[in-house]
Amino acid sequence: MRNSRNSKSNKSKSTVMFILVLLIVGALAYTGAFGINNIFGYRVKSFEQAINKGLDLQGGISVLEELQAENIDNETIERTKELLSMRINPEGVKEISITREGSNRIRIEIPGEFDAKKVLETIGKTGKLEFKGPDGKVILTGKDIKNAKAYLDEMSKPTISLDLNQEGTGKFAEGTQKFLGKEIGIYMDGDLLTNPTVQSVITNGKATITGSSSLEEANRKANIIKSGALPVTLEAVEFKTVGATLGANALPLSMKAGAMGIGLVLLFMLIYYRGPGIMASIALVFYVVIVLLAFSVTGVTLTLSGIAGFLLTVGMAVDANVLIFERIKEEMKIGKTIKNATETGFNRALSSILDSNITTIIAGIVLYSLGSGSVKGFALTLMIGIVLSIFTALTVTKFLLKLGTEMGLLSDASHFGVKRG
Incomplete structure (x- = not known):
């Protein structure tokens, strides 16, 4: 039973x-x-x-860029891919694809984008980053920036940290001493990105920028600062709109x-x-x-x-x-x-x-x-x-x-x- x-x-x-x-x-x-x-x-x-759809499913633009240089190492190509991604997709919301083809070519695919002129202009930007004092003179350029990243400080405020190379460290020490208590404008291709006030003389090549409204905004600015100039010249060898x-x-x-x-x-x-x-x-x-x-x-x-x-x-x-x-x-x-x-x-x-x-x-x-x-x-x-x-x-x-x-x-x-x- x-x-x-x-x-x-x-x-x-x-x-x-x-x-x-x-x-x-x-x-x-x-x-x-x-x-x-x-x-x-x-x-x-x-x-x-x-589910994100690729170029062949929703249409878009495909560009094949050729690096105009000889004996290009992998580090240069990867850096170029990273910088292109930051230029085309600074907010990180687009589902773009940037892949290497062969030894010196990079293919860029942007689903859902059909403005060819805009894409080519974005890719072909000089990437000219400048730190300018109140007098309009250039203190730093993109070549002086080693790295930039966003984070939340101990007070949970969005902050951008800057790491400068050896040459940039000396230039920035002079600039921050000269413009202590004043604003230094940061420009990308002539457009003002941010203009922080110098709080102290910075001699160690490490600076922080506050004032962003959110971590997303700080991250976007850090990516733009880090993108700088492309390490090599690019030439579009193939372009098609799907x-x-x-x-x-x-x-x-x-x-x-x-x-x-x-x-x-x-x-x-x-x-x-x-x-x-x-x-x-x-x-x-x-x-x-x-x-x-x-x-x-x-x-x-x-x-x-x-x-x-x-x-x-x-x-x-x-x-x-x-x-x-x-x-x-x-x-x-x-x-x-x-x-x-x-x-x-x-x-x-x-x-x-x-x-x-x-x-x-x-x-x-x-x-x-x-x-x-x-x-x-x-x-x-x-x-x-x-x-x-x-x-x-x-x-x-x-x-x-x-x-x-x-x-x-x-x-x-x-x-x-x-x-x-």
Whole structure:
């Protein structure tokens, strides 16, 4: 009697848990697909709105710049990329892409921007940074600045710290002594950035600038000060504007193809694996949701190649479930109970799943390290998807199979498509 009551209790608990899982997965999928306009005063964006889209999906401008110098070292190229990023995106809110191509070229992609003249003018700026005294004479230039960064001081006030090189230290010592108690203006390309008052004579090459209204403003000013002049001359060798119509056509078609592909996979799992196929389908929906959530949270910029990488990981997630279910069926055929067959099947499938996925992750790392542009996008979405597919297959699918067994949905070998003599 006690075993019977315990069995009924476990069945009830598992049924409630299974319904709860269905509701959670369904709610997440609905929210991801359509978003929620008002929940406790907050708006939750759909994945389509939250995930950053690349140049090929929403249009924009692509510029290929060539560095006009010989024997350029990696440090110079990386510094140039950093300074270009600060010029084009000083607030850090645009999803731009600046990548190296070959030994002396840099590609700049700015999704959603169509003002070609503005972009070329921004890239071609001299980057002339000057510190001027009240008399209008230049005290420092960008070449005298070693570093600038923003932080909150002990009073939580936004502050910019300046580090000067040896030559700049001497110049600034003279300037601050001469203009003690007066303002020194900081100009970028002739525009006033800030004009702090000299509080003391600075002889150690380390200064602080206060007066910013927020840490974001201080960080923006620090980035502009640090950007200075480019270390090399750039020349635009390729320039193209990608119309938004490409993205308007490509994205819906890609989403439609992806939805059809995933739908066919779910149908196959349901028909061929029956009961376990239901659990795998639920796990697969959950997997798609958490991958897209990861894309939106981590700020991945999705491109057409990135979508291809994502869909490839969906196939690999299904492949992991197929390996698990086939192993379980093999164990059942030799007479093991459903519970033991499930446990053994997962353990025996583990090595095969890890081998195939780790190999693909290594390939993704190589592609990401050596590739550029769309290749990097493909590799990044591939690696994120594979890591989450391993997690889903080995935890979520296993948990759902356990619930299915306990509540009676998977109580017989025939539910797994296995016939016993």
